[in-house]
Amino acid sequence: GVFLHAQRQPWLDERRMPAPLRVGFVVAPVALVLVAVQLIRENPHIFPWPLASGSSVMYGFIFLGAAVYFVVGALEARWASATGQLIGFLAYDLILIVPFVQRFGNVPAEHRPSLIVYTGVLVTSGATAIWYLLLDPATRIGSSPARPATAPADLRS
Numbered sequence: 001g002v003f004l005h006a007q008r009q010p011w012l013d014e015r016r017m018p019a020p021l022r023v024g025f026v027v028a029p030v031a032l033v034l035v036a037v038q039l040i041r042e043n044p045h046i047f048p049w050p051l052a053s054g055s056s057v058m059y060g061f062i063f064l065g066a067a068v069y070f071v072v073g074a075l076e077a078r079w080a081s082a083t084g085q086l087i088g089f090l091a092y093d094l095i096l097i098v099p100f101v102q103r104f105g106n107v108p109a110e111h112r113p114s115l116i117v118y119t120g121v122l123v124t125s126g127a128t129a130i131w132y133l134l135l136d137p138a139t140r141i142g143s144s145p146a147r148p149a150t151a152p153a154d155l156r157s
Helices: 002-007 019-040 053-076 079-103 109-135
Strands: none
Touching (some): 019 079, 053 079
16 A cells, blocks of 8 residues: 555656666566575575575565565666665675675585675675765765756746
8 A cells, every 4th residue: 555655656856776776676686586486495505504494485585575676666767766775785784794704714515605695795785885875976865866957937037
């Protein structure tokens, strides 16, 4: 119901999502669905550590939910629809990067490939979020949307 209600609301920020980010918003849900399916099937080596049966399925459904969130963002392709995902990714990345790096010292060989891939995803998504949310002048938090080139009515002659 909330989603349908939100669809009728006008966008306050009409900026388009930057093209490289749009590509990521198409690739991310595909990757998330592929991983989610493996988690739901209880593949024992998809995560960098062993997961209990119920946990694996639960994580799989969480990944499917994240995929849907990215699909909606990709379909909208507006900067405002990307900020939530990027803020969420950045928080997730900041919380997990240290524990993941620490695992490299004692990860079992069968979990090393997933640890490498997962850590790479954390670094890439964190760097992307930092760039677009904090550094890129066109999209950083606090930047305002482009204003129309018309002058206010009281300045026109």
